[in-house]
Amino acid sequence: MDIKELAEQVIAGNRRALARAITLVESARADHREQAIALMEEVGKSGRQALRLGLSGTPGVGKSTFIESFGMMLIKEGLKVAVLAVDPSSSRSGGSILGDKTRMELLSRERNAFIRPSPSQSELGGVARRTREAVALCEAAGYDLILIETVGVGQSETVVSEMSDLFLLLLAPAGGDELQGVKRGIMEMADLILVNKADGDLKPAAQRTCADYAGALRLIRKRPQDPTDFPKAMTVSAIEEKGLKEAWGEMNTLIEWRRENGFFDKRRSEQAEYWFGQEIRHGLLGQLEKEPLKSMITGLAGRVAAGEMTPGHAAADVLSALQHG
Numbered sequence: 001m002d003i004k005e006l007a008e009q010v011i012a013g014n015r016r017a018l019a020r021a022i023t024l025v026e027s028a029r030a031d032h033r034e035q036a037i038a039l040m041e042e043v044g045k046s047g048r049q050a051l052r053l054g055l056s057g058t059p060g061v062g063k064s065t066f067i068e069s070f071g072m073m074l075i076k077e078g079l080k081v082a083v084l085a086v087d088p089s090s091s092r093s094g095g096s097i098l099g100d101k102t103r104m105e106l107l108s109r110e111r112n113a114f115i116r117p118s119p120s121q122s123e124l125g126g127v128a129r130r131t132r133e134a135v136a137l138c139e140a141a142g143y144d145l146i147l148i149e150t151v152g153v154g155q156s157e158t159v160v161s162e163m164s165d166l167f168l169l170l171l172a173p174a175g176g177d178e179l180q181g182v183k184r185g186i187m188e189m190a191d192l193i194l195v196n197k198a199d200g201d202l203k204p205a206a207q208r209t210c211a212d213y214a215g216a217l218r219l220i221r222k223r224p225q226d227p228t229d230f231p232k233a234m235t236v237s238a239i240e241e242k243g244l245k246e247a248w249g250e251m252n253t254l255i256e257w258r259r260e261n262g263f264f265d266k267r268r269s270e271q272a273e274y275w276f277g278q279e280i281r282h283g284l285l286g287q288l289e290k291e292p293l294k295s296m297i298t299g300l301a302g303r304v305a306a307g308e309m310t311p312g313h314a315a316a317d318v319l320s321a322l323q324h325g
Contacts, residue, residue, distance in 0.1 A: 003035055007042035010141050015114055018141045022116055025133040040133055043140035050082075050139045051255065054164030056150040056186065061172045062196045063149055064103035066238040071107045073244050074145060082114040082138040083107070084131055085149040114143065129282070132163045132275055161189045162274050165264065166251055169193045171213070173206035187213075188220055191231050191254060194247055198235035210235045225263035230254055287322060296321060 001024075009017030021043075025036040057063050064085075071081045083104070107113045116134065131148060138146050150160045161167045169190035187193070193213050198206035213233040222228065234250065236243035258264040288297060300314040 001035060003038045004042060007039055007140075010043055010137060011046045013142045015141075018114065018137060019116070021137050022118075022130075022134045025130045025137070026118060036133070040136060043137060046140045048139050048142060050135075050143050051145045051166070051251075052135060052148065052164040053145065053251070054148045054150065054160035054167040055170060056160060056167070057170030057196075058172065061170050062238050063170055066170055066194070066196055066236070067147055067149060068104040068107045069238040069241050070244055070248075071104075071113055071147070072110070073241065073248070075107075075110055075112050079144040080112045080114075080142060081107075081110075082141075082143040082146045083116070083149065084134050084138070084146065085115065085117045086131060114138065114141075135163055162271050165255060165258075165267070166191045168251075171195050171209065172197055173202050173209045187216070191226070192247065192250060193217070193231065193233040194243075195233065195235045196238055198243065199237040199240045203235075206235045225258055225261075225267065226254070227257050284322075288318070293318065293321060 006017055006021060006024075010021050021039060024032055024039060027033070027036070055063060055067065067083055067085075071083065074081050104115055108115050118131065118134070135146050135148065148160055148164055167189050169186065169192070171193060173195055193210075195206045195210045195213070198210075210233045217231055217233060220231075223231075232250065234243060234247055236247055238244070255264065258267070287293065297318055300309065300317060303309045304311055304314050
């Protein structure tokens, strides 16, 4: 594979080349990893930036419908939209359904849209391990906005905030004890809470839910990178396409404020530092899968299971062997 040629095709906006590039960076093969690193170096020379939006929400909240309606609205405004949707992988088979393209039928047919479903591969944090690099590839390909859809809401569903400029939390009305249903940690990371399905019989419930969240957000300590009225809660209806323009306006207001006050670039720098640390951690874990450490770990695991060694003692032996080569 000619990496330089592939990078040039990605930068030229070739969608097939972009898909090939993402497949390359998602590969676990050692030779592919070397090529992926070289590819990321090449595409980084484009210097392009896109607005990165992280989106999370409970299953059934209408994330796909929201993304399609929101994406179609932005395309009509002349923007290019990329969607990176992460589907949960089975812990037994390792497989994923990857059905987002089917659910976003209109958006998937648009020339100025690119939809890429990826398996989470049991990675914590609601995103796939190489989603960050897929984001960078979409930026280099000239997309104006990149939507990163996560697996679903949970305590570890926060890594997406480390690769996005804005983090949107999508919620449904009349979902029971709403404020207990979502962890405080993910609420504190959300820049905008959007209560979807504010239409028909659910509209009054959506307005009540929005008011509940607006009240809860006032109790959360304000962040220095935000103006005084953020984060905020709003109602939207993806199916009726209501409230989407207003939500987009609020997103732009917040991003412009952060740019003017130096928080946008500062946050991007902090994220780069975070991912540097993550690459080191993944690299060290990868060493444990290689011989002779792999055989050593298998043998020690048997002794721990038999009660001959404590887990702490066995782990200390492995770390000592790793340290001394």
